Structure formats: structure tokens, C-alpha cells
Amino acid sequence: MSDDGHQYNDSNRAFLQAFMARGALNFKEARPILAAIFTVHGKQGAETAEEDVTEADMLSYVAAANNAISFFDLEIRSMPSQVDRTRIWALVNTTSDPMTQLATMHSADEISYLKRLLDAMFETYNTPRQEIMAITDMQAIKLHKNLSESQANNTQDGGMTQNSAGKGLTMADAERTLKSFVEEGWFERSRNGFFTLSPRALMELKQYLVTTYNGPGDEGEEEEERVERIKNCHACRELITVGQRCPTRECAVRIHDVCTQNLFRALRERNCPKCKAEWVGENYVGERAVTTTEAWLKGRRRSKGGARTSGAQQRSTQLADEEGAGEEEEEEE
Template identity: 25%
Template structure:
């Protein structure tokens, strides 16, 4: 028996098969779903038949039906193009449940390691080189026995299925699908590392940064372009901004902020006993973090105590008698025999 509710079912099935779609394609899929149900029964009363005029109402109606299933049809703007994208999202934060349906536990561990290095990248670069990504294979052992050849295949799969982006510089970064579907995981795990656009308030991992020190203004490229049409000052500190996003002295968020040596060491997020989180660096292939650049108070006390002990020993050495040349034993003569 065909009913008007079959439109939602067909529409959601088409979304699930595609992962993430543009707004234009999303509207086209809903229109095709209406057309398919009408072909089965032309006498049915179809709500929201004009999708272009009431698409927001369509989304609200669908999300009301999905609320009990912890699912939601959400949208996000592409950070580079500014296009509106839609995807069916699991709203329950349950350790990457969205990815677990397609990948093995070992591949999930590898994916989480890649995400960690991207989120902890220096200088707000939010990207990882291909070589550094493959180094994560040795870092996650013994949780995974994945070889580097297998890791290359899995990385290609992450890119092909829209979980990661790979640039012309062979650097991996977060995709719109990851930012949209895995936002609860990113929020709970890397809340301090997340940056938000000053204009649209969405997460920004690719864009521009204000060049004034300590200013927190961060904008997507498309948000900067729209904002700069009417205003010429920073929206936070009101310093004068250049006309183009690529002009100096604006800073960069994303690959443009990468500096030489940024991928040299592995960064690990460690939770301390007092629940304060710090980033520590690890040598490639090492299982222990390297010493922090700034010693703690206890370390400083130990160093000062050690210096004092060394000074005391030096003073004691000065009080001792220094042997003269006559008291010292004569040097041993080297034999001329071979």
C-alpha cells in the first residue's frame, strides 16, 4: 500500500547511499522521491510538493520523524567553495559509530590516530603530510598490526568515501563529511583545539586569521569574501584588513600555515591527573613523550639542587692539594718494537 510517508523513506534511502550531497542534489532527490510515489498512486496528497519554496519545512518534518532514532539531517557549508552540503548524521556520540559500519576496529584506530594528528597540528595548519600519516601505523601498535602498504590502501579509502581530503601537496585534512558527521566526537575530544568562524560560527579548519597578535578572529574563505565586500576592518579587533584573503599580512588557517619541520614529531594529547590536558611531542616511532620544553617547578627545584651540589663539589676540589709535576708519576715510554 503506497502512502505519502513513502516519500521520506525513498528520500532517506537515497541520502544514505550517497553519504553527503549538495543542496541542489538534495532538493532534486526529494523531488524524484515525490515523483516516484505519484507514479504509483497519482491520487495521493503530497505535502511540500514544491520543494524549492518549502525546503526548510521539509527538513524540519524529516528531522521530527528521525528524532527518536538519534538521527538528524544536518547541513554545513564547504570551507573552500561555500556550497551548502547535507548529510544524515548520528547525533549520539558513541566513539565514531558512523565510521565503524564500514571499517574494521584496526582501521578505526588508524583513523582516530590520523584525526588526532590533524587536530593537534602546529600553527593551526589542521593538516598532515602523507609520510607523517603512514608513521601513525607504527605509533598505534600493538592495537593494530596494519602494514604500511595496507595503510596506504585504507588512506585512499578514507579519501574516496569522503572522510578525508588529500591536497595537491599530498597533505590530509578534515573533509566536510567528517566535520558534519563526527562533530560530537571532535567536540568532546578536541574542544580546546576547535576553531570557529567569527562570521558563520561553524568550525573552521581552512581559512584566514587576523594578523594582530592575540586576536581570535578566524574566517572561512567564502565568509571573508562576503564580509570584505562591505567592511574593511577585522570584526573582532577592528584593525585594517587587506582586500584579498591571500594578501599579507593576513594569517592562514589550514595548509597555508604549514612550516618546515611541523611534521617532524608526533603530538599526543595526554590527560593529566588534575584533568588538565596538554600536548606533548613524541619522536617518530617512540612510545614515550619527549621532555616538555618548559620544565615544571619540581624539575626546576631538582636542577637547582643539582647545580648547588655541583658548586659544592667544585669548592671542595679547590681545597684539595693539587699534585705538582714532581709528585706525578713519569709518563710511560712507548715501545719501539712492533
């Protein structure tokens, strides 16, 4: 409950409804909503301006909403944006596994497709060489078929994969499903045509991603030897899928762009806090791991001259070829 001790009322209900309709909000987006609510339900009947809504107001309404929805195993959680640190609040399911939850809105074949997309983002395109953690349209559509039933059966969560015996989706269905994942707020699509998990999806799927993609490590194995595909920012300790990486390939230090400033100011040196390598700031996590490479830029230049699709196909081939992607600059034309 909010600290002025009032009962859960119509204002709180209106806020929760607005929140649920959107799924996720930052303070800037919440301000006009709360201003409108305060204007209607205000004691003096005076209009409340957006600027008069404080972050404390928002926190108080989030707290009241959380009391109301906890019975339904829902919670509004927050996480700073990886890009600019603005806090994002999102409605998260606290108990049921997110895949089960998605199954209420999607067919087994679509869920199985989502799993292939996540595998691509966090395994195929998330290697020690390139931690892209994003997938292009072309790569995403190519995964429409369910080629690896045996592989799917190896994953920990048997419940879902048992349903995934289907052959997969048609390309048109894959395209439509991909679009619905964006509309439902699970994926975001960048200007360069990469799909990534939205902040809301990261909040919801964090545990799933860690369980699925970070190896538990064998008995007696040193911590360093474990597969850690999902990493946290060294500075803020939040999940990182977009940011910078240590130039030393074996070093696990990853830092959000915005987090580098404070960290290196505090350290008084631009060196990796762990391995002490000079932090050049040109090694990336996220789509920049691709879009800053010679291969990508060459593809770009080519696609500007020729048909757009050929450029996209070119890029997708380059990415699919893991050995060639990025660092070998003497790639074949």
C-alpha cells in the same frame, strides 16, 4: 511532516533511501533526485524538471525524513560549506559517539589509526604557528605504527583507547584504511595531496573534536589562556578548518574566505574585529598555511625536476620539522 500535511509515503521513503546511500547531499545534488521522485509519484503524472524543485521541497523532505529516523537516533543536519557557503545536509548520529559507530565497520587497530590521524591534524599540524588541520599522504602513512600507547591512555575517552593496545597497522593496511575513510565520506583529499575532514565528518565529529582538542581550562584560568585548537569563524560562528586567520599570532579571530566579504563590508574597514590589525588576507587556516610558504613552493619546484617521491618526501620532512616549516625561509637545502 511537510506543510501540505501529507502522510509519510513512498516519495519520502525514496528520498530517505537516496539520502542514506550517499550520506551527504547539497541542494544541487538533491534536485535531480527529488525531480525523479516527483515525476514518478506526481499527482498529474507529468514530468517534473530539476529546475522546478525548490529548496522548500528539499527542506520539507528533510523534515519528513527526520521524523522517520529520529527513533533510530539519526538526524539529517545541515552546515554551510566552508568554501562557498552552499548548504550541505548530512546524516548524523545524534547519540552514540562517532568512534563507537566507526567501530562497527573498522577494527580496533584501524580506529586507533584514525585517532592518530586526528591527533596529527588537530594537534601536530595545528600549532599557533601553522593551523594546517590537514595531513599529507606521507605524513598519514608514517602514522601506521601505534607508538604511543601511554599517550593514548591519557585521552578522555577511555572506552576506545583501551582497545588500542595493538602495535598498529602495516603501511599497506594504513594506505588501505586511509582510502576507506575517503570512500566512506569521512576524509577528503585535496589536489595538493592533503587529507582533511569532510563537511559530514565535521558535523558528526564536531563535539568530539572540541572535547578532545580544546583544553577545558584549569580552575580560575582566564578564557584567553585556554587551549582552543578547534575554532569557530568570527562571522558565521561555524567551525573553521579552512579560511583566514588574523595576522596577529596571539589573536584568535578566524574567518572563512567567503565570510570575509560581508563582514568587512559591514565593518567598513578591513581590520581584525578584535585586535584591529590590518587584515591582509594572506594568513591562512588549512592547507594554504603550508602551500603558500617558500619551503613548500621550493619543494614543488624541486619535485618537478626530480622524481615525484623525492619531492613528496622533502615536503613531508619540512612539515615534520615544526620549527622549520614555513616561516624560516633560509632553510637548508
